[in-house]
Amino acid sequence: MSPLIGIIMGSDSDLPTMESAIAICEEFDVACEVAIVSAHRTPEKMVEYAQSAHQRGIKVIIAGAGGAAHLPGMVASLTPLPVIGVPVASRHLQGIDSLYSIVQMPAGIPVATVAIGNAKNAGLLAIQIIATQQSELLEKVQNYRQNLCKSVMEKQTNLENLGYKQYLQQM
Numbered sequence: 256m257s258p259l260i261g262i263i264m265g266s267d268s269d270l271p272t273m274e275s276a277i278a279i280c281e282e283f284d285v286a287c288e289v290a291i292v293s294a295h296r297t298p299e300k301m302v303e304y305a306q307s308a309h310q311r312g313i314k315v316i317i318a319g320a321g322g323a324a325h326l327p328g329m330v331a332s333l334t335p336l337p338v339i340g341v342p343v344a345s346r347h348l349q350g351i352d353s354l355y356s357i358v359q360m361p362a363g364i365p366v367a368t369v370a371i372g373n374a375k376n377a378g379l380l381a382i383q384i385i386a387t388q389q390s391e392l393l394e395k396v397q398n399y400r401q402n403l404c405k406s407v408m409e410k411q412t413n414l415e416n417l418g419y420k421q422y423l424q425q426m
Contacts, residue, residue: 258288260381261313263304263330265293265320269343272372273319276341279378283395285385288313294325301326305333315381318366319374321345324356327366337384339377340368 260280264273273289280287292301308316316334318327319341327340342353350371358368369376379399386393414422 256286257312258286259312259314259385260285260287260378261304261308261316262287262289262378263292263316263318263326264343265291265295265324265326267291269319269321272341272343273317273374276317276319276374276378276381279375279382283382283392283399285382285392292318292326292330294320294329295323301329302333305330308334309336315339315384317341317374317377317381319343319377320357321350321353322356324353327357327368328360328364331360331366332364338366339380340366341374341377342368342371344372 262273262276262280264270277287277289290304292304294301305316313336315337316330317339318330320326321343322345324340324342327338331338340357342350342357344350345352354368354371357366360366367380369380379396382392383396386396417425
């Protein structure tokens with residue numbers, strides 16, 4: 256099965272954050288490719304990756320980056336595909352620098368941006384984008400959402416039955 260989602264990151268230190276996007280792709284049985292593509296250290300590789308992704312069958316790119324976090328924006332400027340940016344928490348500024356870098360794109364070059372460190376939501380958004388063209392995948396997304404609702408309702412019932420003190424003790 257050819258990958259439909261490209262998951263890229265600026266450094267291997269971003270992999271622990273990006274792992275949850277990979278896990279969501281696996282959960283929904285959507286093939287993805289994973290690569291380290293640095294905007295600053297391997298700019299030629301970044302250009303080649305971004306410009307060729309759509310020709311290789313990729314439908315959405317998830318790009319995680321920390322610090323200056325130029326990878327999502329630069330990739331978005333080079334590809335016709337939707338790009339979802341994941342700000343990776345940095346040591347000194349806890350990801351605020353990454354968030355600002357990714358979210359402040361000029362008009363005409365959009366990057367969808369999720370919360371700091373929330374690669375899971377990036378994976379889900381990528382799945383939802385692809386599901387607009389695949390009814391079977393759309394059904395999986397709907398089931399996933401129903402299961403989220405069911406989980407919350409079960410927690411509420413448990414809270415009502417136990418009371419908040421006992422519920423907290425069981426958490």
